[in-house]
Amino acid sequence: MERRNFIKNLTLGALVGSLAAKIPGAIASPAPAGSKPIAGAPDLVAVKGGEPAFMFDKAIEALGGLKNFVKRGQKVVVKPNIGWDVPPERAANTHPELIGHIVKRCLEAGAAEVFVFDNTCDNWLKCYSNSGIEEAVKKAGGKMVPGNEERYYKPVNVPGRVLKNTSVHELILNCDVFINVPVLKHHSSADVSIAMKNLMGIIWDRRWWHRNNLHQCIADFAGFRKPDLNIIDAYRVMMKNGPRGVSEADVKIMKSLIVSTDIVAADAAATKLLGNEPSQIAHIRLAHEMKIGTMDLASLNIQRITV
Amino acid sequence: MKKNKLAALRRSTGLLFFLLFFLSFADFSGIMPEWLIRAPGYLQFIPSFLKFFHGPSLIAAGFLIILLLSFLYGRVYCSWICPLGILQDLMGRLKRIKKKKTIHYRPLPTYKTLKYSVLGLVILLLFSEFIRPLPFTDPYSLFGRIIHQIIFPALLLANNYVSGVLAGFEIYYLKPYPVAGFHWTSFGFSVIFFVLLVFLTHTMGRVYCTAWCPVGTVLGWVSRFSLFQIHISSDRCTTCGLCAKTCKAGCIDYKNKSVDFERCVACFNCLNACPSGGIYFQKKSLTFSVIPDFKPSRRQHLWLITAGTGGIIITSKVALASELHKAMVPSPKYHPVFPPGAQRLDRFNAICTACHLCVSACPTRVLRPSFLEYGLKGLFQPMMDYHASFCNYECTRCGEVCPTGAITRLPIKQKKIIQLGVAAFQKLNCVVFTEETACGACSEHCPTKAVHMVPFKKGLLIPEVNEKICIGCGACEYACPTLPHKAIYVKAHPLHLEAFKPEEERLDKEAIPEEFPF
Numbered sequence A: 001m002e003r004r005n006f007i008k009n010l011t012l013g014a015l016v017g018s019l020a021a022k023i024p025g026a027i028a029s030p031a032p033a034g035s036k037p038i039a040g041a042p043d044l045v046a047v048k049g050g051e052p053a054f055m056f057d058k059a060i061e062a063l064g065g066l067k068n069f070v071k072r073g074q075k076v077v078v079k080p081n082i083g084w085d086v087p088p089e090r091a092a093n094t095h096p097e098l099i100g101h102i103v104k105r106c107l108e109a110g111a112a113e114v115f116v117f118d119n120t121c122d123n124w125l126k127c128y129s130n131s132g133i134e135e136a137v138k139k140a141g142g143k144m145v146p147g148n149e150e151r152y153y154k155p156v157n158v159p160g161r162v163l164k165n166t167s168v169h170e171l172i173l174n175c176d177v178f179i180n181v182p183v184l185k186h187h188s189s190a191d192v193s194i195a196m197k198n199l200m201g202i203i204w205d206r207r208w209w210h211r212n213n214l215h216q217c218i219a220d221f222a223g224f225r226k227p228d229l230n231i232i233d234a235y236r237v238m239m240k241n242g243p244r245g246v247s248e249a250d251v252k253i254m255k256s257l258i259v260s261t262d263i264v265a266a267d268a269a270a271t272k273l274l275g276n277e278p279s280q281i282a283h284i285r286l287a288h289e290m291k292i293g294t295m296d297l298a299s300l301n302i303q304r305i306t307v
Numbered sequence B: 001m002k003k004n005k006l007a008a009l010r011r012s013t014g015l016l017f018f019l020l021f022f023l024s025f026a027d028f029s030g031i032m033p034e035w036l037i038r039a040p041g042y043l044q045f046i047p048s049f050l051k052f053f054h055g056p057s058l059i060a061a062g063f064l065i066i067l068l069l070s071f072l073y074g075r076v077y078c079s080w081i082c083p084l085g086i087l088q089d090l091m092g093r094l095k096r097i098k099k100k101k102t103i104h105y106r107p108l109p110t111y112k113t114l115k116y117s118v119l120g121l122v123i124l125l126l127f128s129e130f131i132r133p134l135p136f137t138d139p140y141s142l143f144g145r146i147i148h149q150i151i152f153p154a155l156l157l158a159n160n161y162v163s164g165v166l167a168g169f170e171i172y173y174l175k176p177y178p179v180a181g182f183h184w185t186s187f188g189f190s191v192i193f194f195v196l197l198v199f200l201t202h203t204m205g206r207v208y209c210t211a212w213c214p215v216g217t218v219l220g221w222v223s224r225f226s227l228f229q230i231h232i233s234s235d236r237c238t239t240c241g242l243c244a245k246t247c248k249a250g251c252i253d254y255k256n257k258s259v260d261f262e263r264c265v266a267c268f269n270c271l272n273a274c275p276s277g278g279i280y281f282q283k284k285s286l287t288f289s290v291i292p293d294f295k296p297s298r299r300q301h302l303w304l305i306t307a308g309t310g311g312i313i314i315t316s317k318v319a320l321a322s323e324l325h326k327a328m329v330p331s332p333k334y335h336p337v338f339p340p341g342a343q344r345l346d347r348f349n350a351i352c353t354a355c356h357l358c359v360s361a362c363p364t365r366v367l368r369p370s371f372l373e374y375g376l377k378g379l380f381q382p383m384m385d386y387h388a389s390f391c392n393y394e395c396t397r398c399g400e401v402c403p404t405g406a407i408t409r410l411p412i413k414q415k416k417i418i419q420l421g422v423a424a425f426q427k428l429n430c431v432v433f434t435e436e437t438a439c440g441a442c443s444e445h446c447p448t449k450a451v452h453m454v455p456f457k458k459g460l461l462i463p464e465v466n467e468k469i470c471i472g473c474g475a476c477e478y479a480c481p482t483l484p485h486k487a488i489y490v491k492a493h494p495l496h497l498e499a500f501k502p503e504e505e506r507l508d509k510e511a512i513p514e515e516f517p518f
Helices: A002-022 A052-062 A096-108 A124-130 A133-140 A170-174 A195-201 A206-211 A214-222 A263-273 A282-289 B006-026 B034-041 B045-053 B062-073 B076-080 B083-099 B112-125 B139-168 B184-204 B207-211 B214-223 B242-246 B269-273 B296-323 B345-351 B357-361 B397-401 B441-445 B475-479
Strands: A044-048 A075-080 A113-116 A153-157 A165-169 A177-181 A183-187 A191-193 A229-238 A251-260 A302-306 B228-232 B279-283 B367-369 B382-384 B418-425 B451-455 B461-465 B488-498
Touching: A044 A052, A044 A263, A052 A096, A052 A229, A052 A251, A052 A302, A075 A096, A075 A170, A075 A195, A096 A113, A096 A133, A096 A177, A096 A229, A113 A133, A124 A133, A153 A170, A165 A170, A177 A195, A191 A195, A191 A263, A195 A214, A195 A263, A195 A282, A206 A214, A206 B441, A214 A282, A229 A263, A251 A263, A263 A282, B006 B034, B006 B076, B006 B083, B006 B139, B006 B269, B006 B357, B034 B357, B034 B397, B045 B062, B045 B139, B045 B214, B062 B076, B062 B214, B076 B083, B076 B214, B083 B139, B083 B184, B083 B207, B112 B207, B112 B214, B139 B184, B139 B357, B184 B207, B207 B214, B242 B269, B269 B279, B345 B488, B357 B367, B357 B397, B418 B461, B441 B451, B441 B475, B475 B488
Parallel strands: A044 A302, A075 A113, A075 A177, A177 A229, A183 A229
Antiparallel strands: A044 A251, A153 A165, A183 A191, A229 A251, B228 B279, B367 B382, B418 B488, B451 B461
16 A cells, blocks of 8 residues: 555656646746946957857957856856758858857856757757757757757746737746857848847747737847847858758858847848848837837947958 | 477567567657668568568568468467567566466467458458558557557657756756647557457457457468478377467367467467477478368368459559559549658558558657548548648658658658648738738748748738749648638648759859948
8 A cells, every 4th residue: 555655645746746837937027138338348349251269259359258248157048040950051050160169168258057049940859960059069068958848938028019928948037148149141031030030049939929010029029138148140141042041052151240239239230241221120120219229330339350 | 308499589589579669669759770660660561561562672572571481480470570469478478477377378269250351351441442451450550559659659748747857957968859749539549459459468368360460360371381380299298288278379279189370379388388298399291281171161261362362463563553544633622741752642541551650750740640631541641730840851751661661762852852732822811911010931931932922012021832842841831820720731732743943043152241331
């Protein structure tokens, strides 16, 4: 009888435990938004002509070093775009070398842990491996985290015009530093896919956004938890057929990198690189209007570096 | 007395085959390499038989090996290779462990009428357009569905549950894998069949194999002429009946000192049960000639089998020939999209035994068991479910694992241009049309950009389909956010076509900006 009771209790315990986990607790509140600008540092750094890792080091140097963003013992999330099951040459995902390097630099700066994930569009296991990002992150000492299960996503309130609530990956809510590392590309729904659009990979129900004014939702969510750093990979740039692309023929090699703490400014500059006007991209214009950041590049202190 | 090693050899061989089949069907992570899934499947009688008759080659000749084995040693297949047979033996063993004593089996009737009727019916129905018998009778497929429907989800859910608990502690080592939708018809059938099998095994041993299984019946018939058979020595036998008590097939009539080798499943347990060495497995002596005890009823069976086999050969040849000339009018009737490599709907429905190995192996879980979507003739066969997922552009896993050749193996290059159907756009459902806000989720996911965006109004873009390069992978249908109905869906072809390759307009590769445009 003792064994039966034990099993009974165990089952009951597990049941209660799993039910408890299901009860939506207090709705998570947004974490502190973005880093404070560093005195004297440029608002935006643009680098061209080098390899991704080298350009990253140059840009961070211009911003006063990574120690301004990552402190000893902090928990860091690096969020690349890993949306598609394609190799790096197709430029649908962020450059694996850049991600690996950022992870490495964060750990060198004293980060306790560096997590990397994306809520992918294609099968997540295939995306993680085929993009080369999983290997690069593991090699650098970071942790690849799945983003494909709804239970990782916790309900949050969003201070938006249309988007009032959504579900965000728990790591974003629990981390100290959030580094957003999109790849610059053309996009069939959002016109461009850059830093703000990349945040669609940290939420669960994207279809709701698509049904309810996509551009406004993207702009709304950009104000929820501003990344501490936005690093835009424009080494290989998908000029058309985005966001998945059809072949390497869609890709231009620009060997560029844009870094800013202002997500709107970063998107505005990258949009120009793609040959578009920021004011023509609805979500950039809306985010500017909502004062989440600025798309007025003339008003910014931009440092341009050629390596 | 020297112990006969045959039973021990049977146990280890059987266990090996069982493990391989079990892992093939239970592998939710895709870790099993393709060859390890294919290799044991080579010797599966019905899948190999079907493969052979739809494309004769040595690669598909596994069933001939089984026939040869049976001719030499009897129904070795049934206890050494057949996963359903070995499953029953394992259940028997479980009962023995639980009861802590040896199980005593009883001799069983021959069930001749039943088994030959089942076999006859299976052969007749094999070419019927109404219902296909193999999903209910092929032991390999019945076994596969038990594992896929019961064990696979149990393991997968357990894995994901533990993975979730660990994730709570920020341990992300254990990966959660995609879970497919629950389909109660397939599940229900397998559960009922499994319960029935447990009951039969516990009460009458391997009666399923001796009274129902058409593969067992065919191999049993061949076993009548086996070179090696089990005999009872009239000198040494003391009529103690110990051999009969160990006989799972219930085929030993110890009182008359005879063994019905047609029903013997070649487990060889009896050889070690005899205290006086009175039962033995050896080459048939010439006195055991077939002719003298030829009975009219046997002749009838002989006729039935010969005619049946001949029928299969002729009909499949005819079917093969007519495949090339049949007018391919697309069916106005709705049918599901079927997997790439399956070529034609009727061909697929005819060859697939619904073993669900492809459903187990599909990494995106777009393949799911059907119920009546194909009609009765395709009961439980796999179909593409574009509301659950979509076909990965880079994947050919289903064709790699299919044991019957119902889904042929495609090189990845060819798979990327096989058109399963074409996307149809329902403008009236589309967000861009109804809400006048931007969306292009369908085009985002399209691997060939057959679904592309064209100017609409107010600077908006709306989807348009280029059917020529559409492959019907279902990514657009899956991604479409509209409710309750999708604004884009894949219309299935009854015959897979070849799509054009997407055109490539090459851009200047190297384009480092001279100056930043800001």
